Amino acid sequence: MSIIIYSLLALGCVALLFATVIFFVDKKFKVVEDPRIDKVQEILPGANCGGCGYPGCRGFAEAIVKTGDFSALFCPVGGNEVAKKAAVIMGVEVKEKAPRIAVVRCNGSYQNAPQKARYEGASSCAFAHMLFAGESGCPYGCLGCGDCVSSCTFDAIFMNPETGLPVVIEDKCTSCGACVKACPRGIIELRNKGPKGKRIFVSCINKEKGAVARKNCAVACIGCGKCVKVCPHEAITLSDNLAYIDYEKCKLCRKCVSECPTGAILEINFPPRKTDVKNTNEVEA
Amino acid sequence: MNGLKTFPLGGVHPDDCKFTSQKSIVSIPIPERVYIPVSQSLGAPSVPIVNKGDKVKTGQLIAKGEAFISSNIHSSVTGEVEKIEDWIDTSGYKRKTIIIKTEPDVWEEGIDLSSEIKREITLSKEEIIQRIKDKGIVGLGGATFPTHVKVSIPQGKKAEYLIINGVECEPYLTSDHRLMLEKGEEILIGTQILMKAIDVDQAIIGIEANKPDAIEHLSKLAEKYKGIKVQGLKLKYPQGAEKQLIKALVNREVPSGKLPIEVGCVVQNVGTAFAVYEAVQKNKPLINRVVTLSGNNIEGGNFMVRIGTPIQKLIDFCGAKLENIDKIINGGPMMGKALVSTEVPVTKGTSGILLFSAEVSSRMKVYNCVRCGKCVSACPMGLEPIVLEKAAEVGNWDLAEKYHVLDCIECGSCHYTCPAGRPLLDMIRLGKNKVNQIIRSRVK
Amino acid sequence: MSTYILSGSPHVHDTQDVKKIMWGVVYALIPAFLVSVYFFGIPALMLSLLAVASCLLFEFLIQKYLFKSSELTITDGSAVITGLLLAFNVPSSLPWWQIVVGSLVAIGAAKMTFGGLGKNPFNPALVGRVFLLISFPVDMTTWPKVSPLNTSLTDVITGPTSLGIIKEGLMKGESIGKLMQNVPTYTDMFVGNIGGSLGEISAIAILIGGIYMLVRKIITWHIPVSYILSVFVFTGILWLINPEKYADPVFHLLAGGLMLGAVFMATDMVTSPVNHKAQLIFGVGCGVLTVLIRVWGAYPEGVSFAILIMNAATPLLNNMVKPKRFGGA
Incomplete structure (x- = not known):
C-alpha cells in the first residue's frame, strides 16, 4: 500500500516540477505569431509548389497576413476559392481572377519540323x-528533353512521344508556373483558360525572318501580319517577325x-468547323 | 632527350589514334564562297566594317575587334561581299557571318609571301603586341583567346616563363605535330618574338612523347636559339590544358580561379607561335590555318585551309565519303564540338575535323552511378564530378559552387572514364553556366 | 539529307562499362570458386549455383512485378556477384532453403529497397550473410571439414574453424602456443585446405582474383592494402605485447574471411568511398574493427561486421575527406 502512495507522491512531485518548468519556459520564450497565419495556411492547398512566388504555403500565408x-498575391493552385476563403479570414474583399493554364507555344513536332540532327546526351533542355539550336534547327523551338515535365509537381504535363512536344493536361494544370521557369527557351506561357x-x-x-523560320518548321509564325489586320479587337501585335x-x-x-x-495560330476546345480544320497536329489530352 | 615529365593529378589515357601524323600539310584550293563568322574568338564578336557589294582583297581587314577581349578578322580571299547574314557556325546556332564570293587571289599590299625565313626581330615590344592585335592572332589550340590580350602582362605582374604548347594531347589531331615538323624554324622565331613581347628570357616547348620526331627536330633547331628549351612529356590527357602543362613543365600550380600569369607563366600554342611569326615578320594576318581531317574509317590528312571554307569542301578535297559518318566534330574527340551540318565553315579555332561512325562516337548505355570513384581519380583538377553531376541534376547550384564547379576545365576525363556512361560533363557544364549566372547576378 | 548525332564532348569513351566491370568481378571469383568446389565437393557447387539463381530470380521478380520497370538489370552481373559472395560466406553444409532466404534478404532488403544497383548503402551479400548468422547461428557456424574431391551429396564430418579454435580455447584459459598446435599449418591455410566458409578458405585463390581485378582496373590497391596492412600491424602490436594471449599477425591474415573481405567485399565500389584518401581511411577502419571484434568481441570472426559498419561510415567519409584540389588552398 505504502509503495503505491510513495510512488504516486514521487511521480506527482516530478510532474509538478516539470509542469512549473514548462510553464515558465513557455512564458519566457513565447513566439508571438498572428493566429491568422495558421488559419490561412490551413485553407491553402499545401502543395508547396512555389507558384505564388513564396517559399511554400507557409511563406505565402505569412505574406497574406502581413500585407x-x-x-x-494569388495562389494559382487554389485559385479563386482559396482567395475568397483567405479574404474572409482577413476580412477584406477580393476580386476574382480568371483561371489560367500553361500553354506550350511551339508546334514543331517531328512532322512539322523534321529533325536534322539527333541529340544524344544528358536529357536536360x-x-x-x-549546346545547339535544336534537332529541327529552330533556335526558338522546343528541345524535347522534358525539363518542363520534371519540373511539374502535379503530373500535369507529359511528353508526347509521337510529336516530341510536351502536352499540358488541362484538368491537372494548376498554372503554378514551374514549367514556365523551367523551360530554357521560354516557350511555355500562362494564359487565361x-x-x-x-x-x-x-x-x-x-x-527569325519568315523564310528562315519556315525552312525549319512548317507551322512557324512568319510574321506576315495578316492576323493583325484581320483581328477586329486589336488583340494581336506584331514585333520581331512574331x-x-x-x-x-x-x-x-x-x-x-x-x-x-x-x-501557326491554334484554337483549343472549339467545336470542329464545317470547313477545313488546320490544326490537325494538335494533340490535347 | 631528357627525362619525360607530366602532371601528377588525375588524367586519362585515351587511344591517341594519330593516323595522319606522317601526312604533310597540303594546301586546299580556295572555295567559291567563304563564310567568315564575326565571332571567331573568345570574347565579344567583331564588328563588320564592310558592306554588301564591297570588293575585298586577301588579307584585308573586314571586321574589327572593338571590345577589350575581341579580335580583328581579315578576309581570307579576294572577292565580293555577297551578303552579311546569319549562318550556322560551330556554336550550333546561326550567327552573323560575312559571306564572300571569291575571285582570283590578289593579296593586300605589304604582305610578304616569300617562303624565305626572316630571323631578325626588328620591332619593339609594343610594336609586336600592336602587330599581333592588328593581324587578328588568337590562340590556335582551340580556345581562341585573343593573343594580344594574353601577351599584355597586367600591371604589377611579371612573367618568368613562356611556355609553348606542342602537346597536342587530343587524340586524332596532328596539325600541331605537322607544323612543328615542317615549320620548326618559324615556330622558334615566333617563340622568340613572344619572349620579347612578354619580356622573358626562358621559353619551354612541351611536346608529348608520342611525337619523338618533333621533339628531336625542334631540340636540334633550338640549340641555335638562346633561352628556348624543348621538354618531352609523358603521354597523358589533358596535358595540353594550360594549368596542367604549367604544372608538368615548371611544377607550379595556378591557384583556383586565377590566370597562369599568377605563377609567372604565359602559355601559347605552337600554331599561335607560327601565326605570330607570320604576322610580325611577314605582316600576314591570320587567314588560314592547319586543319587535321581524320576519323575512324577515313584516310584523312593535314591541310592548310583558308578561314571560312565550308568543311564540306575540305571533306570533298580529301575524298572522304560521308555515307557511314554519324558524327562530325570540330576539334578533338575529347573537347571538340559536334556539328549539325557540313555547311559550317572552318574558323580560327578549328584544329581538326573528325568524321566518326556511330560505333565509335555514340554515347554508351547509361547505368546508375555505381560510385566507383573513377571520375574523381581521373579529374585533373581534383574535383568530384560525381557530386557535381548530382548537384546539377537536382538544380542545387549552391552545392555545385561549393564543390568548385567553376574550376572545371571541361577536359572530359570524367565522362570518358565513367563506366556507367553518365553524362557527367554535360551536367557539369550546365552547372558552370548556372553558377556563373548566379555569380554575375550577385555582383549587380 | 543525313542527320548527324549531336552531343557534348567528349565524343569517345573508355571501353570499360558497368557490365564489364561486374562480369570482371565474377571472373575474378572463379579461382576461389574452383578451390571451394575442390575441397567441399558437390554441396559447395550446389549451394553457389542456388545462391546465384535465387539472387537473379529475386532481382527479376522485384523489378518486373514490384517496380514494374521495363528495363531489367539482371544481366549486368551484379546479382551474380551478390549470389556468389553470399555463397562464399556460408558453410557448405547450410540447408538449401536458408541460402534462398539469405538471397532474398540480400537482393530484396539490402539492394532493391534502395533502388537497385548503385544505390544500396550496404554490401548486399554481407547483409544477407549477417542476417543468416543472426537467424540461424547453429547452421551458420557448423563447419564441414575439407575432403578434397568429395563426390557425396552431403558433408558429415564437422569441425571448428581456426579462429573458432583460438576463441574457444582462450575463453577456457588455454595459451596460444598450445592452441596453435590444433590449427592447420599456414601452408594449408594459404592453399585452402582448412574448414570454413566456401570462398574464404584459400588465400592464394583470392589473391589471384584480386590481382586480376587490379590489372583490369576494376579495383584500386587502396582498400585491400590498407585493410590487410592495418590488420597485420594491429595484431602484430598485440602479438608483440603478449604472444601467449594473442595470435600472431600471419595467422590473422590467413584465418577466417579477411582475404575474401579485403579483396572482394570491402572493395565493392557502391558501398566504399569514392576518393583514394577516404578509401585508405575506410580500409584502416575495416582492419581495426575486424581485429577488435576478433580479439575482444563475442564472435570469432569480425570481417562482415567491420565492413558493414564502415559501409555506414562511407557517406560521412565521402563528405569529410576531399581529394586534393588542383590550385586549391
Whole structure:
C-alpha cells in the first residue's frame, strides 16, 4: 500500500516540477505569431509548389497576413476559392481572377519540323539549349528533353512521344508556373483558360525572318501580319517577325486562325468547323 | 632527350589514334564562297566594317575587334561581299557571318609571301603586341583567346616563363605535330618574338612523347636559339590544358580561379607561335590555318585551309565519303564540338575535323552511378564530378559552387572514364553556366 | 539529307562499362570458386549455383512485378556477384532453403529497397550473410571439414574453424602456443585446405582474383592494402605485447574471411568511398574493427561486421575527406 502512495507522491512531485518548468519556459520564450497565419495556411492547398512566388504555403500565408493585400498575391493552385476563403479570414474583399493554364507555344513536332540532327546526351533542355539550336534547327523551338515535365509537381504535363512536344493536361494544370521557369527557351506561357477552356494563341515564338523560320518548321509564325489586320479587337501585335495574341483582349472570334498562312495560330476546345480544320497536329489530352 | 615529365593529378589515357601524323600539310584550293563568322574568338564578336557589294582583297581587314577581349578578322580571299547574314557556325546556332564570293587571289599590299625565313626581330615590344592585335592572332589550340590580350602582362605582374604548347594531347589531331615538323624554324622565331613581347628570357616547348620526331627536330633547331628549351612529356590527357602543362613543365600550380600569369607563366600554342611569326615578320594576318581531317574509317590528312571554307569542301578535297559518318566534330574527340551540318565553315579555332561512325562516337548505355570513384581519380583538377553531376541534376547550384564547379576545365576525363556512361560533363557544364549566372547576378 | 548525332564532348569513351566491370568481378571469383568446389565437393557447387539463381530470380521478380520497370538489370552481373559472395560466406553444409532466404534478404532488403544497383548503402551479400548468422547461428557456424574431391551429396564430418579454435580455447584459459598446435599449418591455410566458409578458405585463390581485378582496373590497391596492412600491424602490436594471449599477425591474415573481405567485399565500389584518401581511411577502419571484434568481441570472426559498419561510415567519409584540389588552398 505504502509503495503505491510513495510512488504516486514521487511521480506527482516530478510532474509538478516539470509542469512549473514548462510553464515558465513557455512564458519566457513565447513566439508571438498572428493566429491568422495558421488559419490561412490551413485553407491553402499545401502543395508547396512555389507558384505564388513564396517559399511554400507557409511563406505565402505569412505574406497574406502581413500585407493583407490580395492584388499581388494569388495562389494559382487554389485559385479563386482559396482567395475568397483567405479574404474572409482577413476580412477584406477580393476580386476574382480568371483561371489560367500553361500553354506550350511551339508546334514543331517531328512532322512539322523534321529533325536534322539527333541529340544524344544528358536529357536536360537547359544543357541542350547551351549546346545547339535544336534537332529541327529552330533556335526558338522546343528541345524535347522534358525539363518542363520534371519540373511539374502535379503530373500535369507529359511528353508526347509521337510529336516530341510536351502536352499540358488541362484538368491537372494548376498554372503554378514551374514549367514556365523551367523551360530554357521560354516557350511555355500562362494564359487565361478561357470560357469552357476555349483559347486561341500563336503556337510559335520564333523571331527569325519568315523564310528562315519556315525552312525549319512548317507551322512557324512568319510574321506576315495578316492576323493583325484581320483581328477586329486589336488583340494581336506584331514585333520581331512574331505575332502575339493578348489573351485579355481576344474575344475568341477565330478570324485570325483561318487567316494564318502557316497554321501557326491554334484554337483549343472549339467545336470542329464545317470547313477545313488546320490544326490537325494538335494533340490535347 | 631528357627525362619525360607530366602532371601528377588525375588524367586519362585515351587511344591517341594519330593516323595522319606522317601526312604533310597540303594546301586546299580556295572555295567559291567563304563564310567568315564575326565571332571567331573568345570574347565579344567583331564588328563588320564592310558592306554588301564591297570588293575585298586577301588579307584585308573586314571586321574589327572593338571590345577589350575581341579580335580583328581579315578576309581570307579576294572577292565580293555577297551578303552579311546569319549562318550556322560551330556554336550550333546561326550567327552573323560575312559571306564572300571569291575571285582570283590578289593579296593586300605589304604582305610578304616569300617562303624565305626572316630571323631578325626588328620591332619593339609594343610594336609586336600592336602587330599581333592588328593581324587578328588568337590562340590556335582551340580556345581562341585573343593573343594580344594574353601577351599584355597586367600591371604589377611579371612573367618568368613562356611556355609553348606542342602537346597536342587530343587524340586524332596532328596539325600541331605537322607544323612543328615542317615549320620548326618559324615556330622558334615566333617563340622568340613572344619572349620579347612578354619580356622573358626562358621559353619551354612541351611536346608529348608520342611525337619523338618533333621533339628531336625542334631540340636540334633550338640549340641555335638562346633561352628556348624543348621538354618531352609523358603521354597523358589533358596535358595540353594550360594549368596542367604549367604544372608538368615548371611544377607550379595556378591557384583556383586565377590566370597562369599568377605563377609567372604565359602559355601559347605552337600554331599561335607560327601565326605570330607570320604576322610580325611577314605582316600576314591570320587567314588560314592547319586543319587535321581524320576519323575512324577515313584516310584523312593535314591541310592548310583558308578561314571560312565550308568543311564540306575540305571533306570533298580529301575524298572522304560521308555515307557511314554519324558524327562530325570540330576539334578533338575529347573537347571538340559536334556539328549539325557540313555547311559550317572552318574558323580560327578549328584544329581538326573528325568524321566518326556511330560505333565509335555514340554515347554508351547509361547505368546508375555505381560510385566507383573513377571520375574523381581521373579529374585533373581534383574535383568530384560525381557530386557535381548530382548537384546539377537536382538544380542545387549552391552545392555545385561549393564543390568548385567553376574550376572545371571541361577536359572530359570524367565522362570518358565513367563506366556507367553518365553524362557527367554535360551536367557539369550546365552547372558552370548556372553558377556563373548566379555569380554575375550577385555582383549587380 | 543525313542527320548527324549531336552531343557534348567528349565524343569517345573508355571501353570499360558497368557490365564489364561486374562480369570482371565474377571472373575474378572463379579461382576461389574452383578451390571451394575442390575441397567441399558437390554441396559447395550446389549451394553457389542456388545462391546465384535465387539472387537473379529475386532481382527479376522485384523489378518486373514490384517496380514494374521495363528495363531489367539482371544481366549486368551484379546479382551474380551478390549470389556468389553470399555463397562464399556460408558453410557448405547450410540447408538449401536458408541460402534462398539469405538471397532474398540480400537482393530484396539490402539492394532493391534502395533502388537497385548503385544505390544500396550496404554490401548486399554481407547483409544477407549477417542476417543468416543472426537467424540461424547453429547452421551458420557448423563447419564441414575439407575432403578434397568429395563426390557425396552431403558433408558429415564437422569441425571448428581456426579462429573458432583460438576463441574457444582462450575463453577456457588455454595459451596460444598450445592452441596453435590444433590449427592447420599456414601452408594449408594459404592453399585452402582448412574448414570454413566456401570462398574464404584459400588465400592464394583470392589473391589471384584480386590481382586480376587490379590489372583490369576494376579495383584500386587502396582498400585491400590498407585493410590487410592495418590488420597485420594491429595484431602484430598485440602479438608483440603478449604472444601467449594473442595470435600472431600471419595467422590473422590467413584465418577466417579477411582475404575474401579485403579483396572482394570491402572493395565493392557502391558501398566504399569514392576518393583514394577516404578509401585508405575506410580500409584502416575495416582492419581495426575486424581485429577488435576478433580479439575482444563475442564472435570469432569480425570481417562482415567491420565492413558493414564502415559501409555506414562511407557517406560521412565521402563528405569529410576531399581529394586534393588542383590550385586549391
